Every structure is written in structure tokens, then in C-alpha cells.
Amino acid sequence: MQKRRHHIDEARFAMISTALHQKYDLRLPRYTSYPTAPHFSPAVNGVVYRRWLSELDPKQPLSLYFHVPYCEEMCWFCGCNTKITKHYSPVGSYVDVLRAEIKNVLSALPAKYPVAHIHFGGGSPTILKADDLRNIMEDIQRGFDILPDAEIAIEMDPRTAKPDFMDAMRDCGFTRSSIGVQDFNETVQRAVNRVQSFDLVANVVANLRERGMNGINVDLMYGLPFQTLQGVIDTVDATVALNPDRLSVFGYAHVPWMKKHQNLIPTEALPDTAQRWAQYEAIQNRLAEHGYVAIGLDHFARADDDMAKSMLAGELHRNFQGYTTDRAEALIGMGPSAISSLPQGYAQNDPALGRWKRCVEDGLMAIEKGIAVTDEDRIRRDIINELMCHLSVDLDEICRDHDVPVSRFATQLDDIRKMSVDGIVTVCCNTITVTDTGRPLVRAICAVFDTFLDHAQKRHSQAV
Numbered sequence: 039m040q041k042r043r044h045h046i047d048e049a050r051f052a053m054i055s056t057a058l059h060q061k062y063d064l065r066l067p068r069y070t071s072y073p074t075a076p077h078f079s080p081a082v083n084g085v086v087y088r089r090w091l092s093e094l095d096p097k098q099p100l101s102l103y104f105h106v107p108y109c110e111e112m113c114w115f116c117g118c119n120t121k122i123t124k125h126y127s128p129v130g131s132y133v134d135v136l137r138a139e140i141k142n143v144l145s146a147l148p149a150k151y152p153v154a155h156i157h158f159g160g161g162s163p164t165i166l167k168a169d170d171l172r173n174i175m176e177d178i179q180r181g182f183d184i185l186p187d188a189e190i191a192i193e194m195d196p197r198t199a200k201p202d203f204m205d206a207m208r209d210c211g212f213t214r215s216s217i218g219v220q221d222f223n224e225t226v227q228r229a230v231n232r233v234q235s236f237d238l239v240a241n242v243v244a245n246l247r248e249r250g251m252n253g254i255n256v257d258l259m260y261g262l263p264f265q266t267l268q269g270v271i272d273t274v275d276a277t278v279a280l281n282p283d284r285l286s287v288f289g290y291a292h293v294p295w296m297k298k299h300q301n302l303i304p305t306e307a308l309p310d311t312a313q314r315w316a317q318y319e320a321i322q323n324r325l326a327e328h329g330y331v332a333i334g335l336d337h338f339a340r341a342d343d344d345m346a347k348s349m350l351a352g353e354l355h356r357n358f359q360g361y362t363t364d365r366a367e368a369l370i371g372m373g374p375s376a377i378s379s380l381p382q383g384y385a386q387n388d389p390a391l392g393r394w395k396r397c398v399e400d401g402l403m404a405i406e407k408g409i410a411v412t413d414e415d416r417i418r419r420d421i422i423n424e425l426m427c428h429l430s431v432d433l434d435e436i437c438r439d440h441d442v443p444v445s446r447f448a449t450q451l452d453d454i455r456k457m458s459v460d461g462i463v464t465v466c467c468n469t470i471t472v473t474d475t476g477r478p479l480v481r482a483i484c485a486v487f488d489t490f491l492d493h494a495q496k497r498h499s500q501a502v
Contacts, residue, residue: 058460058475062482067491069426069484070358071384072419073409075377077490078386082408084397087378087385088146094368094380096149099185101366102178103358104136105373106160107391110198113232114302115220115262115290119375119389120161132391133170137177139372139398144181146403153182155189155364162195168206175210189213189364191253196242197234204245214253215246216286221262222273229263229307236276243280254282260317261290263307270317274324284345285330285338286360287321289314318478334427335480337361354427361427374404383410414489417442422484429472429480444468453486 067074094100107120108129123129156178163171178184191214192207207215219239220232227233243254256277260270277285292308294300309317322332330338331346337360339345348354348363355362357369358377369379375389385408388394397404411419417440424431433451437444454470457463462476463483472480485491 058462058479061460062457062462062479064482064485066481066485067488069422069481070356070360071377071379072422072488073384073411073415073490074488075384075386078384078407078409080407082383082385082405082410084403084405086410087403087405087408090380090382090385091143091146091370092148093382094147094151096147096151098368099152099154099366100182101155101357101364101369102153102157102182103369103371103373103376104156104158104163104174105371105376105387106132106136106158106163106166107374108132108165109160109162109195110165111231112299113220113230114299115230115232115259116299117291117293117297118161121391126167129165130167130170133166133174135395135398136373137174139404140174140177140181142398142401142403143370143372145401150181150183153178153184153188154366155362156184156191157359158192159359160193162198163192164195164198164200164203166203168200168202171203171206172210184211189253191216191255193218194242196239199242199245201245204242204249204251207246208249208251212251214255215251216255216257217242217282218257219273219277220257220259221265221269222276223265223269225264226262226269229304231302240280243282252283254280255284255286256280256282257286257288258321259288259290260321261292261309261314263304265309265317267313267316267320270321271324274321274328278325278328278330283340283343285325287318287325287336287338289318289336315478332477333361334429335477349428352428356423356426378408384408413440416440417446418487418489421447421487425470425472425480425484429477431470433468433470447487450486454483457483457486 105119108123109120110122110124112122190210190212192212193216195218217239220230221227222236224233246254258273258277292300292303325338326332329340331341333339333345333349333354334356337345344363345354345361353365355365357364357379367381371378371387374387374391374394377384377386385405387404388397388406394404417436420436421431421433424436433444433447437446451465451468454463455465458465462473462479464471464473472483476483
């Protein structure tokens, strides 16, 4: 009976996708910022960024992001800025430069700022030695005022998360771990070069909880080679057995023209659009059966979790790490390719490790590009954020907040009304609401308000 239900679902979604994916399953931004990164330019450089930092309000808490661009081996699905090394010496040298960058940033800030959120991403931050993690955190603690209720989070590769590293996490006050699982099926794992057993992951989760770090995220993916409906449901069930309070479920972005290592993935084994849709829906439904609340496009949380509460309160936000409860107006990114989001605009560090290193060692801000946001950008960013986070936006309210007439978006409203014919969105009194059918296509709805988007450019992943 279970298999029959999955067969019916797949057939149903094949029909839906035939009708919708040709129109809406386009290559679109993930809208973790607006304007999005492909539209950054060298007009924002290190001099501009240093000025922006000096203008930040010392009373407003900051968010800090630290990029660790190293892994011991390459996951073939990876779209991140990372380097592979079997030796620690380049990692140790990198830590020295990252600590120097912290000093450079502090030299631009006119006061000791409070910090409400810290996030280590990668790459694999778990590649760091325990003492190096402690040293970085000591630099942060000396230079900033970490608030008592600050969330301190880290992305973890369970294959490299050693007990002494988790001891350092506990000692440094880490509160949340984001564990990369993707899929528990060994055939899928081998096809993407990411083999890790359920027992390995369960042992890491147990070690974290034994050390009092109970905030557990698990990252899953759909659209990977050899994935099936039954397989993704089995992975969800195994993941739920670990009792995470949050999950992220991402569609694999196959962009081998940008990430050459993705050519190692057998393209003939990738699910087609109908199968991706069916996998997405199967995961969403199974998590709902397990009591998880859908957060925006691709996150899920237990009903009593702060993220679910934040969504219900209309306070959910989105940044470069995805959905977040972090409400800081300024996020400072450090490490190559890290992006800072400030009230004045966005600034991205040089992704080239050597150039980033030379700039930092010269005492400069290693900014390669960015963009200053305009009042028009801020209005559209608020609209997109509401759609991405809450699947609904009241244009009358947004326009009142920005003191502009709602007629400014008459063309976009007409375009949205045309979409409503397909059942993915509704419009009532200038309030746009994404339907259950439209949830996986919310990026296509947001794109209506994106004045920068060029559909001819293959810079983005599929919407589903």
C-alpha cells in the first residue's frame, strides 16, 4: 500500500510539473539577499566597506560569519567555495590570516559592539583543530561583547567532528550545530562522494547532547543521483530518529558549468523535474506527519522551536545562511568569499584565497565587489523577504512603511494575477499569498519583483 501511494503521488506530480515547470521552474536566485550576488560590482571596494563599518550604530547588535574554506575531500554536489587538503598546514596558516582579519575589522569599528549571532560555515569548520577554534573564539570574545543569549552556530561534517573539537565547542559556548547528512542511502552517498553511516551521525549527535549542545540542525537534499521517493522518506524517518529541532531540505543545484567537480556526478541518474517535485512533496508531507512545521521554502522546525515561533510572530528573516531568527541589521562576513550585509549595502570578500590573504596581511579590507542598496532596493527586498519567509505579503503595508504609493507595483500585481490562474498564488486587496501548490515555486513569484534578473543568464539553480 505504501508503494502504491508513492506511485500515485509521482504520477500526480508528473501531471502538475508538465503544466507548471515549463513556466516557473526556471533558474532563479535563492534570494538570500536582494540585490543578489551576481549583480555585485567593484564599485564597492575595501575603502567603501571600511567606511560602512565605521558608520554602524554601536548600540545595535551585530551578526558575525566566519568562512572556513577547507575540506578533507570533495563532495561532488558541493556548490561552496572550498579547497581540498589532506594536510593541516594550509588550514593552520589560514587560521592565522582569519585572526588577522578579525583585527582589521575591529580597527574599523568605532566601539566594542554587541554580538547576537555567530556562525561558522564552510567548507568544513570541523577540519579545524580544537585549539585553533578556541583561539578564534578568544579573539572574538576580546573584540566584541557577545550577548548572554547569543546563538553561536557551526556547520559540521560528522566524518571529521572529533571529540576534542566538540569539547572546544562546549567550552566556547556553541549553542547550535548544523550537521550535513544529505541522504542515508549508500548508493546515493557513493554517487556524490559523501559516504557516512547513520551510526556515525547518531554518535556525533549523542556527543553534542552529552556536552549540553542541544540545538541540532540536519541538512538533507533531494534531486541527487539515484534518489527515489521511498529512499528520501527512509532518510527522513532515520533523521527524525535523531530528534533534531530543525531541518534544512535543499534541492541539489546541478551547475557543472560553474562547479567543474559536479561533472563527476552521473547525470543520467539525476531525477527529472517531476521526480524532484515528488521528492520535495514526499519529504514535506513526511516531516509534517512527524510534527515538523514548514518554514518558508526549505526549512522545517518543531512547533516549539524558536524558528517556528518566529515565523508565527511574523519575525522570521532570511540571510546568507538561509532562514534565521537573527534580527541583527548588520552581518559581518570574514574569510574568502564571505559576504557582509550592512544597512548601506552588501560587500563580498575576494573568493581567491591568495588575494584575500595578501589584502588581510597588508591590513586592508579584502573586498572584491558589492553593491550599495537604494531605497527602491529596500522596498523590493522587504517584499521578497516577506514572500520567502511568510509566503504572503501585504503590499499596502509595505508601501505605507516606505511612504510610496502601491501603484508603483501595478505592473507586478498584474503579473502576479496572471500567475494566480495557475493556482500557485492568490491576490486579495493587494495582499499576495502563495498557495501550497506554489510553495516550491515561491522563488518564481519573488522574481516578479526582481528588477535585476536576467533569465538568459545561467547563473542560478532550478526553482525546484
